[in-house]
Amino acid sequence: xxxxxxxxxxxxxxxxxxxxxxxxxxxxxxxxxxxxxxxxxxxxxxxxxxxxxxxxxxxxxxxxxxxxxxxxxxxxxxxxxxxxxxxxxxxxxxxxxxxxxxxxxxxxxxxxxxxxxxxxxxxxxxxx
Numbered sequence: 799x800x801x802x803x804x805x806x807x808x809x810x811x812x813x814x815x816x817x818x819x820x821x822x823x824x825x826x827x828x829x830x831x832x833x834x835x836x837x838x839x840x841x842x843x844x845x846x847x848x849x850x851x852x853x854x855x856x857x858x859x860x861x862x863x864x865x866x867x868x869x870x871x872x873x874x875x876x877x878x879x880x881x882x883x884x885x886x887x888x889x890x891x892x893x894x895x896x897x898x899x900x901x902x903x904x905x906x907x908x909x910x911x912x913x914x915x916x917x918x919x920x921x922x923x924x925x926x
Contacts, residue, residue, distance in 0.1 A: 801854045804921040807843040808905050844920055853901055854922070861886070865894050869904060869917045876912045 849857075856862065868880055877895065881888040895915050898904045903919040 805918040
């Protein structure tokens with residue numbers, strides 16, 4: 799059994815794709831990087847990556863799924879606000895967010911003094 803995730807690629811990842819400044823983006827980007835949509839000149843990319851089954855088991859726990867839903871639903875909400883919304887301790891929410899960030903299912907961005915988690919996960923697929 800194998801598990802795969804499809805996730806959006808962050809701006810930082812796109813900026814580090816090209817090693818040669820003279821190389822065109824299409825030549826430099828990995829072959830598994832796929833353009834998803836174009837909207838007003840912007841293009842989002844996704845990538846499919848295999849994820850260890852042990853990690854998937856943790857990610858599919860009820861608390862982590864609830865956290866993923868909250869990050870998706872409540873935009874621009876920091877860790878403390880997420881903990882309050884979910885009625886969980888900030889340390890437990892932080893540990894779950896770090897797990898999700900480790901497998902690049904979300905990433906953090908700074909907005910002023912606040913650190914906001916943003917969901918990158920698009921799809922999880924399990925293949926027997």
